[in-house]
Amino acid sequence: MPVTLYALLTWTTFRREASIDASVAPFLRRFLPTVAHRHGVQILEMGVVSDHLHIVLALPSIVQGLKGASSRVANRDRIVAEGKLRWASGYDLRSVSPKALPQVMSYVRRQTSHHPCGRIPDGGVAGSEHSRQP
Numbered sequence: 001m002p003v004t005l006y007a008l009l010t011w012t013t014f015r016r017e018a019s020i021d022a023s024v025a026p027f028l029r030r031f032l033p034t035v036a037h038r039h040g041v042q043i044l045e046m047g048v049v050s051d052h053l054h055i056v057l058a059l060p061s062i063v064q065g066l067k068g069a070s071s072r073v074a075n076r077d078r079i080v081a082e083g084k085l086r087w088a089s090g091y092d093l094r095s096v097s098p099k100a101l102p103q104v105m106s107y108v109r110r111q112t113s114h115h116p117c118g119r120i121p122d123g124g125v126a127g128s129e130h131s132r133q134p
Contacts (some may be wrong), residue, residue: 002019002021002063002123004058004060004098005058005059005063005095006044006056006057006058006059006096006097006098006104007056007057007059007073007095007096008055008056008057008104008108009053009054009055009056009057010053010054010055011019011040011052011053012051013051015081015106016051016052016053018050018051018118019050019051020048020049020050020051020053020120021030021120022120022121022134023121026044028048028053029046029048029060030053032046032055032074035059036104040059040060041057041059041060042057043055043056044056044057044058044101044105045105045108045109046108047056047108047109047110047111047112048107048111048119049109049111049112049115049118049119050115050118050120051118052117052118053111054107054108054111054114055108056096056101056104056105056108059095064119065084067087070085070087071084071087089102
């Protein structure tokens with residue numbers, strides 16, 4: 001059964017300098033979704049302020065593939081010395097739950113209220129044209 005994983009990614013400018021301005025913010029909003037798409041990742045929401053950004057991501061379901069394929073091939077090719085390679089059910093990945101997704105996306109959308117000093121005039125920081133509900 002495929003599972004979609006959601007994550008909140010944040011990064012800052014060097015020394016938290018206010019280097020994201022009205023010319024850089026629109027560039028990031030166009031460029032980052034293109035790069036994410038190339039990697040099979042969807043950006044659901046982006047909050048950009050002058051010294052950092054928050055991105056809510058929908059990640060492809062790879063965990064089941066990694067676990068299933070590795071045990072299947074290891075057992076088929078008899079890589080395991082004794083017995084069979086079996087993975088325990090489940091895994092640990094820090095992510096945003098679907099239930100929390102609306103709150104996290106709202107938080108990301110409201111970055112200018114959380115960081116009023118980092119607001120970018122005419123930089124289009126509120127809400128994203130890439131906003132989508134999963």
